Amino acid sequence: xxxxxxxxxxxxxxxxxxxxxxxxxxxxxxxxxxxxxxxxxxxxxxxxxxxxxxxxxxxxxxxxxxxxxxxxxxxxxxxxxxxxxxxxxxxxxxxxxxxxxxxxxxxxxxxxxxxxxxxxxxxxxxxxxxxxxxxxxxxxxxxxxxxxxxxxxxxxxxxxxxxxxxxxxxxxxxxxxxxxxxxxxxxxxxxxxxxxxxxxxxxxxxxxxxxxxxxxxxxxxxxxxxxxxxxxxxxxxxxxxxxxxxxxxxxxxxxxxxxxxxxxxxxxxxxxxxxxxxxxxxxxxxxxxxxxxxxxxxxxxxxxxxxxxxxxxxxxxxxxxxxxxxxxxxxxxxxx
Amino acid sequence: xxxxxxxxxxxxxxxxxxxxxxxxxxxxxxxxxxxxxxxxxxxxxxxxxxxxxxxxxxxxxxxxxxxxxxxxxxxxxxxxxxxxxxxxxxxxxxxxxxxxxxxxxxxxxxxxxxxxxxxxxxxxxxxxxxxxxxxxxxxxxxxxxxxxxxxxxxxxxxxxxxxxxxxxxxxxxxxxxxxxxxxxxxxxxxxxxxxxxxxxxxxxxxxxxxxxxxxxxxxxxxxxxxxxxxxxxxxxxxxxxxxxxxxxxxxxxxxxxxxxxxxxxxxxxxxxxxxxxxxxxxxxxxxxxxxxxxxxxxxxxxxxxx
Amino acid sequence: xxxxxxxxxxxxxxxxxxxxxxxxxxxxxxxxxxxxxxxxxxxxxxxxxxxxxxxxxxxxxxxxxxxxxxxxxxxxxxxxxxxxxxxxxxxxxxxxxxxxxxxxxxxxxxxxxxxxxxxxxxxxxxxxxxxxxxxxxxxxxxxxxxxxxxxxxxxxxxxxxxxxxxxxxxxxxxxxxxxxxxxxxxxxxxxxxxxxxxxxxxxxxxxxxxxxxxxxxxxxxxxxxxxxxxxxxxxxxxxxxxxxxxxxxxxxxxxxxxxxxxxxxxxxxxxxxxxxxxxxxxxxxxxxxxxxxxxxxxxxxxxxxxxxxxxxxxxxxxxxxxxxxxxxxxxxxxxxxxxxxxx
Numbered sequence: 003x004x005x006x007x008x009x010x011x012x013x014x015x016x017x018x019x020x021x022x023x024x025x026x027x028x029x030x031x032x033x034x035x036x037x038x039x040x041x042x043x044x045x046x047x048x049x050x051x052x053x054x055x056x057x058x059x060x061x062x063x064x065x066x067x068x069x070x071x072x073x074x075x076x077x078x079x080x081x082x083x084x085x086x087x088x089x090x091x092x093x094x095x096x097x098x099x100x101x102x103x104x105x106x107x108x109x110x111x112x113x114x115x116x117x118x119x120x121x122x123x124x125x126x127x128x129x130x131x132x133x134x135x136x137x138x139x140x141x142x143x144x145x146x147x148x149x150x151x152x153x154x155x156x157x158x159x160x161x162x163x164x165x166x167x168x169x170x171x172x173x174x175x176x177x178x179x180x181x182x183x184x185x186x187x188x189x190x191x192x193x194x195x196x197x198x199x200x201x202x203x204x205x206x207x208x209x210x211x212x213x214x215x216x217x218x219x220x221x222x223x224x225x226x227x228x229x230x231x232x233x234x235x236x237x238x239x240x241x242x243x244x245x246x247x248x249x250x251x252x253x254x255x256x257x258x259x260x261x262x263x264x265x266x267x268x269x270x271x272x273x274x275x276x277x278x279x280x281x282x283x284x285x286x287x288x289x290x291x292x293x294x295x296x297x298x299x300x301x302x303x304x305x306x307x308x309x310x311x312x313x314x315x316x317x318x319x320x321x322x323x324x325x326x327x328x329x330x331x332x333x334x335x336x337x338x
Numbered sequence: 339x340x341x342x343x344x345x346x347x348x349x350x351x352x353x354x355x356x357x358x359x360x361x362x363x364x365x366x367x368x369x370x371x372x373x374x375x376x377x378x379x380x381x382x383x384x385x386x387x388x389x390x391x392x393x394x395x396x397x398x399x400x401x402x403x404x405x406x407x408x409x410x411x412x413x414x415x416x417x418x419x420x421x422x423x424x425x426x427x428x429x430x431x432x433x434x435x436x437x438x439x440x441x442x443x444x445x446x447x448x449x450x451x452x453x454x455x456x457x458x459x460x461x462x463x464x465x466x467x468x469x470x471x472x473x474x475x476x477x478x479x480x481x482x483x484x485x486x487x488x489x490x491x492x493x494x495x496x497x498x499x500x501x502x503x504x505x506x507x508x509x510x511x512x513x514x515x516x517x518x519x520x521x522x523x524x525x526x527x528x529x530x531x532x533x534x535x536x537x538x539x540x541x542x543x544x545x546x547x548x549x550x551x552x553x554x555x556x557x558x559x560x561x562x563x564x565x566x567x568x569x570x571x572x573x574x575x576x577x578x579x580x581x582x583x584x585x586x587x588x589x590x591x592x593x594x595x596x597x598x599x600x601x602x603x604x605x606x607x608x609x610x611x612x613x614x615x616x617x618x619x620x621x622x623x624x625x626x627x628x629x630x631x632x633x634x635x636x637x638x639x640x641x642x643x644x
Numbered sequence: 645x646x647x648x649x650x651x652x653x654x655x656x657x658x659x660x661x662x663x664x665x666x667x668x669x670x671x672x673x674x675x676x677x678x679x680x681x682x683x684x685x686x687x688x689x690x691x692x693x694x695x696x697x698x699x700x701x702x703x704x705x706x707x708x709x710x711x712x713x714x715x716x717x718x719x720x721x722x723x724x725x726x727x728x729x730x731x732x733x734x735x736x737x738x739x740x741x742x743x744x745x746x747x748x749x750x751x752x753x754x755x756x757x758x759x760x761x762x763x764x765x766x767x768x769x770x771x772x773x774x775x776x777x778x779x780x781x782x783x784x785x786x787x788x789x790x791x792x793x794x795x796x797x798x799x800x801x802x803x804x805x806x807x808x809x810x811x812x813x814x815x816x817x818x819x820x821x822x823x824x825x826x827x828x829x830x831x832x833x834x835x836x837x838x839x840x841x842x843x844x845x846x847x848x849x850x851x852x853x854x855x856x857x858x859x860x861x862x863x864x865x866x867x868x869x870x871x872x873x874x875x876x877x878x879x880x881x882x883x884x885x886x887x888x889x890x891x892x893x894x895x896x897x898x899x900x901x902x903x904x905x906x907x908x909x910x911x912x913x914x915x916x917x918x919x920x921x922x923x924x925x926x927x928x929x930x931x932x933x934x935x936x937x938x939x940x941x942x943x944x945x946x947x948x949x950x951x952x953x954x955x956x957x958x959x960x961x962x963x964x965x966x967x968x969x970x971x972x973x974x975x976x977x978x979x980x981x982x983x984x985x986x987x
Contacts, residue, residue: 059885094887101885106878111901111975121886163976179886483664571787578789579923583938595789602795602927606803613799616792624787631783 005078008187008219009035009058014072016050016057016243018289019065025289027053029243029297030313031072035187040213040220042234042251044227046266048286050243051223055191057082058221059099060089077186095125098180100209102192104172108164114175115160118144118182125183147182148175151208170201174208181212188213189221206233227270231255236322239263242287242297244313249323259325261302296326304329378632384625392441399438404431415608425610427601433611436592437618443593444622447508447577448570455512456566459519460558464550466520467527478524481517507580511573522565526558560637564630571626578619594619647972654968658961665957670711670950714950726940726948733951736936741955743813744925744932746827748917750852755859755913760906762860763867767902768894770872778864785861790920794854794927801850811929813847814840851928855920859913863906870905874898900974907971911964918956 016028027050035041043051056062058074060081074082076097081089101107109117122140141160148156151174164172173194180188193209194202210233213220222234230237231251238248239260247260258264265282284301287293293300299309308328316324317331372378396402400423410430418425424433466477530536531554539549581595594615601611726733762782766775801808813828814820820828820840829848832840874880875898883893925934933952940948 061881061885090887090889092887093885099882099885101878101882103878107882109879109883109897109901111904112897117883120883120888120892124888124892165976176882183887479660479664483661483668575787575789576919579791579919582789582791582923583926598791598795605795606799609799612795616789616795620784620788620792623789624784627783627787 006036007034007075008037008039008077009033009221010073010075011054011058012073012075014054014057014074015070016053016062016072017068017070019068020290023290024068026292027243027289028057029292031240031243031245032316033238033245033248035219035221037186038217038219039236040210040222040234042222042224042230042237043240044224044230044237044266045240046225046286049240051225051240052191053243054240055099055189055221055223058189059097060086060093094121094185095183096185097187097189098183098185100173100176100180100188100190100193103196104169104176105196107176108172110164113161113163114167115141115144118147118160118175118179121179122182143182144178147178150181150212151175151178153178169197170205173197173201173205177205177209177212181216181218184216185218187219187221189223191223192225193222195224195226209233227255227267239266242292243289244297245316245326246298247323247325247327248316253320253323259319259323259330260327261304261329262298296328372632372636375632375636377628378636381625381628381630381632384621385629388441388622388625389445391438392445395438395442399432399435401432401435402439404435415604418610418614424614427597427611428604431592433597433614436597437594437615440592440594440597440615440618441622443591444574444577444619447505448573450505451508451512451515451573452566452569454509455515456519456562456569459516460523460555460562462516463520463523464527464554464558467524468531468546468550468554470528470531474524477520481520484514484517485521507585508573508577511576515569515573518569519562519565522561523558526561527554530554530557564634564637567626567630567633571623571630574619574626575623650972651969654965654972658965662957662961665961666715666950666954667711670714726945726951733947736948737933737951737955740931740933740936742827743930744921744934746829746848747852747855747925747930747932748914748921749827750829750848751856751859751917751921752914754853754856755863755917758856759860759863760867763864763906764871764899764902766864766868767871767875775868779868782861782864782868785857785859786865787861788857789923790854790857791923791927793857794851794924797850797854798927808850809847813930814843851924851930854924854927855917858916858920862909862913862916866909867902867906871898871902873905874901877901904971904975907967907974910967911960914963915960918960 011031011033014028014031015026018025018027031050031054033041033043033054043054045051053062057069058076058081062069069082072082073080076092081092084092108114119140122143126140144160145156148159153159153171153174159167159171159175167175173196190209194205197205206229209220212218220234222230224230234251236248237251237254239246239254239262241262246262247254247258254263255267258267262282269281282301287297287300293310295308295310295312296302296314299305302309306328314326314328314331316326318324319330372382391398400421408429408431410426412430414426414428414430416422416426416430422432422434424437427433427436462477466474536549536553539553544552578593578595578598581593582599584596584599597615598612598619601608601613601615605612726736762778766778769775797808798810802810828844829841832838832844880893880898883897884890888897921932922934922938924930925932926938933955936948937952939945940952
């Protein structure tokens with residue numbers, strides 16, 4: 003289709019019907035990932051990052067979840083309007099996920115090899131319509147994938163149960179499983195946070211190398227700003243189910259415009275002297291009785307009356323740097 | 339030293355005030371959830387109803403004198419009617435009355451058995467779980483051997499010794515039953531032992547005794563309560579079984595199991611001496627099971643088995 | 645591999661439990677009041693005769709020696725003499741045991757064939773009509789005393805509907821097949837006697853179901869709970885995210901871990917089947933080990949009591965062993981964790 007973007011999320015709204023009412027978690031989120039681009043989605047815990055990811059992966063249970071409006075297009079095709087069967091073709095092959103917690107993502111009663119085998123087998127079935135299914139070939143593919151993630155002795159790993167592997171090894175296995183079918187888009191949900199920092203660094207390094215050599219687009223979801231800075235080209239800052247700001251990573255980190263982004267970046271403690279940062283007073287909003295307009299306004303130092311009335315549109319500051327804030331809307335500038 | 343004591347006691351008393359508030363909140367919420375869960379309501383109502391009937395038996399039943407030794411052969415084997423709601427048995431006694439009095443016996447047995455086995459099991463379980471090591475191994479191995487015996491069997495074997503009365507039988511069951519609670523509590527204790535608030539108490543200098551009763555026991559309470567409720571149902575079931583086999587209360591006292599056993603001889607023509615006590619006991623056991631199940635859902639508890 | 649180690653350890657453990665059980669029962673039986681020799685001979689027998697019987701039964705020797713003799717006898721298959729029948733207890737048991745074995749086996753069959761699928765479907769279609777119905781059935785199953793099931797069953801099917809017999813294993817006029825296993829169903833099949841087979845089947849239907857009722861309830865509930873638990877696990881979500889089709893996920897990745905839950909209570913379930921068998925045998929006049937055992941208890945027939953309890957204990961330990969091994973096979977965590985705890 004010659005589309006520039008591999009992933010386009012347009013004005014996505016996601017609500018959940020819970021006992022106490024309707025929880026309007028995602029409130030008009032738009033996000034674009036160009037082919038081969040590495041994009042980060044950052045925000046504090048509870049801001050809706052995981053819900054966004056699950057929507058893209060089709061992992062939401064439709065009741066109680068409701069998607070009143072919005073589009074999610076993968077390489078031009080709207081996956082929200084696809085049938086489950088069609089979507090099944092895509093999962094694992096065009097779009098893959100690396101889960102947060104490697105401890106629980108593998109089925110404990112099957113060996114790694116068995117699970118890996120199934121992942122490859124079902125992908126192959128779709129591509130070659132029955133051909134290419136020999137056990138031999140699949141096994142070779144699996145071993146090759148395990149080698150790529152720098153796992154020593156891939157044969158032994160394939161015959162092991164998840165319990166016998168360390169967290170770092172399991173994470174590598176999961177990465178291998180995610181990449182083996184050459185997806186176009188890789189979603190990484192807090193990769194390595196369940197592991198200790200040194201391992202996490204190795205994992206992120208490995209991931210970066212792999213996606214670069216294969217030209218895979220990445221959506222990296224995390225609350226860890228350091229990781230964003232190291233591994234992404236562009237970043238979206240999310241709060242309360244809304245996108246607050248988006249820009250190329252170094253631009254945003256060097257010059258954050260949105261009050262929330264500023265607060266976020268300044269609350270990261272620096273090793274090079276100075277005082278301990280303050281953090282942003284207040285707490286994450288309750289999605290059932292969410293603040294109107296810009297959801298950050300109750301905690302914002304620069305809040306104006308209009309902030310509570312209407313949600314600010316994304317205003318373009320420079321090319322590729324957008325802010326959703328009335329502070330900048332006055333300065334005129336195009337809306338997205 | 340005096341300062342340390344003062345600090346400790348102030349910390350502890352502050353602790354207890356907030357503990358009290360937390361407890362009230364917990365109870366309030368639990369009650370709210372209980373009210374909204376149809377299973378626990380149904381079960382609770384049944385159990386409450388039976389308990390009330392049993393306590394008020396002499397005042398609630400039409401023929402309280404029929405509960406004991408009473409004969410009225412003229413009215414033997416009356417089918418259910420307005421004067422005899424459940425009919426009469428082979429000696430002419432009102433079955434409805436005897437059923438209600440039978441409930442008394444069933445409930446009392448549950449109280450006796452659980453009253454003995456639960457405290458025993460809980461204390462041993464706490465000890466085993468908390469101190470671990472060889473104490474735990476010994477206690478656990480003993481429970482393993484006891485668990486290898488179906489309760490009914492043990493009851494039968496011990497009944498062999500003494501004249502078979504229902505009390506002796508229930509003592510026999512109690513002598514095995516503690517093992518379940520022991521296991522349950524031991525498991526919970528082991529997992530809680532490593533939690534931080536226990537470690538915190540340890541650091542403050544609380545004695546073992548205090549830690550066990552202040553920190554660990556409250557966390558076991560939900561599981562224990564659920565298990566007790568479910569146990570009550572089971573104990574009554576086993577008790578009925580024993581009576582049915584003839585190892586229970588001797589006549590003329592009315593026990594549900596015995597009534598069913600006597601009534602079975604007269605099937606199928608005179609079905610009421612069997613059917614009504616059968617449903618009566620089913621009713622009670624069902625009540626306890628529903629209540630226990632509802633409580634379990636509500637308190638979100640794992641009881642490690644049925 | 646580690647599996648054989650696991651097996652051996654389980655085996656040793658089972659033997660230990662059996663030993664403990666035998667000591668326990670032996671001690672209890674011996675220290676109980678009541679003089680079995682006197683009971684056996686009646687109150688009018690002269691004292692020397694009672695003494696003679698007591699001596700013959702070896703009751704005048706010290707307790708540990710009695711125990712030792714008994715254990716020795718066990719290895720020769722000698723379970724001692726029954727006071728009541730005056731026969732070798734072992735013989736008595738082989739006479740009565742098959743009936744009970746058949747009953748319990750049939751009951752276990754019901755439990756699995758009905759209980760597990762019901763639990764699986766219940767979880768799969770959670771909150772649907774099937775789920776609600778099966779939950780009610782399971783609930784009642786766990787709450788109803790087995791003899792009540794038996795009696796009501798008799799009432800409905802034998803007396804009112806008249807389609808099933810009331811008591812016994814075979815109708816009076818049906819010829820018994822040559823005894824090979826003692827299990828009527830098997831023996832009649834082996835002998836090619838289908839008429840007898842049908843009759844035996846009709847007779848065992850109601851009693852086995854009464855015995856199974858509790859077990860069905862238990863297994864259904866725990867299978868359902870286990871499966872619901874697994875369905876919510878991360879790794880199932882992950883498997884789906886990797887593009888593995890839904891039905892494959894359900895029948896392979898969900899099912900296998902779900903079997904662990906019913907496995908854990910299998911031993912317990914077996915225990916309840918045994919207990920139930922005792923009650924049901926009485927209702928249906930089933931000539932099994934229960935009748936023998938109860939009589940032994942009422943008459944304080946020590947050797948018989950010991951024999952019965954040991955056999956039951958043995959069966960129990962064997963079942964637990966099989967269950968543990970199966971569980972270890974299905975769930976590698978159990979095998980591996982055991983090792984690490986020991987270290």
